[in-house]
Amino acid sequence: MARQGKARQGKARQGKARQGKLCSVLVLLFLCVALAPANLWVFVTQVDFTGNFPATNRYWYYSNPDGSPQSPPVGGGQYPSLEQNYVPGAVMTDRIVYRRGSTVTLRRRFTNKNPSSITGTLTMENARLEVPAYFDRPAQTIYLTNAAPTFVSIPGSGGTVDVTVTITGVPNYVALGWLNYGSHLFAISGAPAGLDLIQDPIGSTGTETYRLYLTDEAPVEHQTVPWTDVLEKSCNYGYGKAGPTDVSHDVTFGLYWAYDFAYNLGDPDVSAVWVNWPDPDSSDLGVTFGLRKLLNHMYDEGIQPGNCSDVSTFLLTLQSSLGISGDLQQLFRSGSDPPAPFITNKVVPIGSNGADTGLYVHIFFTMHQQFIRSSSLVHDAALAYRWDLGGQTYMNPAANWAMPGYWQTMIGNLSYGLVYRDVVSGDTEQSHPPYPFLVALPDPTVPARPTAMAGPVVFDIDGYDYYFPPG
């Protein structure tokens, strides 16, 4: 009991000491406010980027303009066009999308809380793009060209002025990173000359930061309003490239090597997981793609299962986000209904290590789907191919491989491309120790087909829509 009493007394003393300290702090705070320089009274209260592409992400797409969830979730929601707006209840974003090489234009609104008007010189400094590291690409800083100093005059007592400035020197290739810039408003009149007036609610040191995505061209098709969580991947994959040939190539390679997908060949019918064909009576086939669901799982868990329909549809989405137009095609063997199976050339399915020569195997397929560009250039991120169409070591996904050579290219008695040959009675399936699925063991007495196999039958997927999980 005595010990408890002492403890109480001790606590009381501590409480008094704390009260004393609190009073001191309050007095100091009051003095600070009373003696504060005028630069506490100018704020950046709006930032609006112009010339950028409207964008969204997997959450905003299913949100109302005020940020509340759509009910029902019909889609089509976008980020607010006014990126920063410091009024109660406003929704804001720090994601901006421009075409590569664009001039970044931004309008900033300054609000003067001082009773008297203020004039000054607005300067911008240290504009830069902080590019994140990605696999073998180290983090780097790209310095941009700051906007020229501008004279501004802001009325007092809550008066505002809008100032539009530009940042140039943005990379003329696909890129992403944090766009940073600092700014100062040096007083000329209304405050001590030379005093920096900016108090920026966005950054305490006057630095503003936005996630900037640079696409190859204006985003197209289903990504006309691109999803930034798609761009987060496509800009990393296509980083440093410009033009459809190089960008589509690198995005295909990037998807294969990103280990976001694993080909679900261990399941009996290798079903599509994220692509649905819910209504065969629909005029547009009713193809839907669970993009939000897929992104949630990828960002949350890592490697997701999928078949070539899933991988190619996601590849189409990635390419569209960067402005690369294309389509989806399915290839079947011709000559029978239903189509007969064929044996692929040696491949490593997406998700496994295409750099390991010991993992290349033949697989039985009856259909294979890819992304195509310019009507005939195949991009297949679902498989790494052991050889290219000229018979040289390749060990990468097909990109810009022209049809019909992609289907099969014969050099002498050897076949390259997707198809090794058709199936003969001596072919078997066997387990391959590393893989969780059966691989094809072609009859060794039939080393290659002496003539090219007929086909393929090409089936184009006309289009698809996103779907939101029914819940």
Next chain:
Amino acid sequence: MFISVLLLLQTTSPYDQLIIAHGFSRDQDGDWRNRQRHHTLFNGVYQVRTPDDQLSRILKSTVDRGSARAFGPHNPGIPLPTNFLLGRDIRYSPGIGTVDIQCVSSKVRVLVSLITSYQRVNGVAQPASPVDQSDYAMVEAVARWMLATKTAEAYSPSTHAVGNQSVNSRRASNVRIHLDAQRWSEICGYSINVNRQSACTMINRPQGAIIMPLGSPKVKVGNQWIDIEDVVISDGDRPMIPLQIINRL
């Protein structure tokens, strides 16, 4: 905590209870996730707008238009874990990374799909936690409960006289009439057992048991499986017996 779990179980459907008991909880999209096993369960119910070949056409469409599959039959005809029939048409695909069931009644199509995330081991992608027999059984039971309850919801609620007593029923036509099995059994003096895990109801009669797997297009009476007009349905967690079967007893 215990009470809240009890309340949750009381307010959720029979199939949700099975999913929860299997270690799943809802994520932000409304999907079921078992984060320990890296499993996700998708399920959905779709209205059947055209007659009974809907699922076959959907499956054909899926095969023709998008199921990029390896060599082998698309629908290998693997029996369900309970070995009972399910739906008027079914696609069942048990694998190492996924297990899918699509089944259909005269009114609804039900999809239940369990998938697992992958990981890389020695350069090879493989399921982080392979789908196993207990998952197959759970997915089957969920599909049965969903098909049975959603089909019942598509029927009209009604009552039917048994002797001088009224029994809740559901009807879709003059033939497709189903009576509350529990109430009917009580009136007849039979004992009834509803196995939630296997989604199967057994009514014990001296003349021979009646076995009614939910969602099944057949009911077993004694030693004989009898076709019914649609499938065995359930009004919520109360399985129903087809009048067609009662009339044959």
